[in-house]
Amino acid sequence: MNQLDQAFAALADPTRRGILVHLASGEASVSALVRLFALTQPTISSHLKVLESSGLISRSRVAQSRPCKLEMEQLKAVTDWLENVQEIWEGNYKRLDALLAELKQSQKEERNK
Amino acid sequence: MKPAEVSTPSDREVLVTRSFDAPVNLVWQAYTEPALMRRWLTAMPGWSMPVCEMAVHVGGKYRWGWQSENGQEFGFMGEMLEVVLHSKIVHTQHFDPGNLGESMGGEPSVITVTFHETNGITHVATSIKYASKSDRDAAMSTGMTDGMEMSYQSLDEVLAN
Numbered sequence: 001m002n003q004l005d006q007a008f009a010a011l012a013d014p015t016r017r018g019i020l021v022h023l024a025s026g027e028a029s030v031s032a033l034v035r036l037f038a039l040t041q042p043t044i045s046s047h048l049k050v051l052e053s054s055g056l057i058s059r060s061r062v063a064q065s066r067p068c069k070l071e072m073e074q075l076k077a078v079t080d081w082l083e084n085v086q087e088i089w090e091g092n093y094k095r096l097d098a099l100l101a102e103l104k105q106s107q108k109e110e111r112n113k
Numbered sequence: 114m115k116p117a118e119v120s121t122p123s124d125r126e127v128l129v130t131r132s133f134d135a136p137v138n139l140v141w142q143a144y145t146e147p148a149l150m151r152r153w154l155t156a157m158p159g160w161s162m163p164v165c166e167m168a169v170h171v172g173g174k175y176r177w178g179w180q181s182e183n184g185q186e187f188g189f190m191g192e193m194l195e196v197v198l199h200s201k202i203v204h205t206q207h208f209d210p211g212n213l214g215e216s217m218g219g220e221p222s223v224i225t226v227t228f229h230e231t232n233g234i235t236h237v238a239t240s241i242k243y244a245s246k247s248d249r250d251a252a253m254s255t256g257m258t259d260g261m262e263m264s265y266q267s268l269d270e271v272l273a274n
Contacts, residue, residue: 008124078121085127086119088157089239093117093131095153099143100135107139 006054007078015039016047020070023057029065125246129239137199137230140237144202144226145169155179164188170196175204178211186211191221202226206241220244 010016019033028036033044048068051057055074059066117131133140143149147165154177155162164178171193178188188209195203205221225240 006124008121011121012123082119082121082127085129086117089119089129089131090117091157092153092155093114093133095155096140096143097114097133099149099153100133100139103139103142103149104135 006050007056007074010050010054010056011078013047013050015043016051019044019047019051019068020056020075023068023070027060027067027069029067031065033068122240125243127241127243129241131237133235133237134233135235136233137228137235140228140230140235141199144228150177157181159183169193169202178209185213187213191224194223199230200228 011020015037018037022028022033022036030041030044030048033048034041037044048057048059051068052059056071056078057068058071059068114132114134117129120128120130122128143153145167147167150167151162151165154165159182160179162177162179164176166174166176168174173193173196174190175193176188176190178186180186188211189206190209191205191207193202193204195201203223203225206224207221222244223242225238225242227238229236229238
């Protein structure tokens with residue numbers, strides 16, 4: 001899998017999304033994440049491994065606790081695309097809202113005839 | 114209604130969900146009758162949908178074509194795999210690059226649209242399953258080069274489930 005594939009797969013899991021949201025407010029150690037998510041250390045570690053190989057996070061080699069840090073650039077590549085998709089669909093859906101309101105109205109008028 | 118939500122249930126799938134303030138029979142009409150589809154499925158500002166042919170039954174073909182004010186064209190076409198009135202449409206989707214000169218790979222995506230009404234509100238879920246990772250990547254790069262204005266959205270919004 002290339003990194004973008006891995007990023008998509010990584011984002012498919014709610015715990016991993018939760019970890020990313022948490023890291024958006026700053027770096028965190030594994031033990032902090034274990035406490036926060038009330039999961040076992042091996043579970044958190046395996047999620048972090050997936051996130052790290054997808055390029056969405058990095059782990060410091062300096063401190064012994066090896067804190068996790070969000071990698072904004074990779075995340076932005078994925079979120080930009082998702083957002084673009086969202087904009088196109090929402091544009092269509094707003095027009096559909098208007099059309100449906102019109103259809104509802106004419107159905108009502110039809111009934112009242 | 115809340116804006117559409119986009120998520121990635123797997124590395125080859127994109128899921129778009131949205132609710133509409135209308136009963137399912139009207140939403141179904143808007144999704145299946147060309148005269149109605151043309152009015153909302155215009156994709157982007159400045160674009161229209163001059164081609165919209167639908168044969169809404171299993172094995173039926175459809176063809177959608179868009180055109181921009183400055184003459185760009187592209188489209189989608191495919192076949193209906195499953196049609197359940199007021200409930201579900203599954204169809205294949207081939208990208209027709211028109212004169213955009215881009216390719217979206219050879220294999221068709223599979224689109225599944227489900228409709229579910231509760232108390233007069235219809236919930237629509239659209240799943241786009243790309244045939245392969247390279248098709249998804251191609252679709253992604255096409256989206257990226259559409260020239261659409263992209264503003265950065267907060268993390269929480271995109272990642273919130």
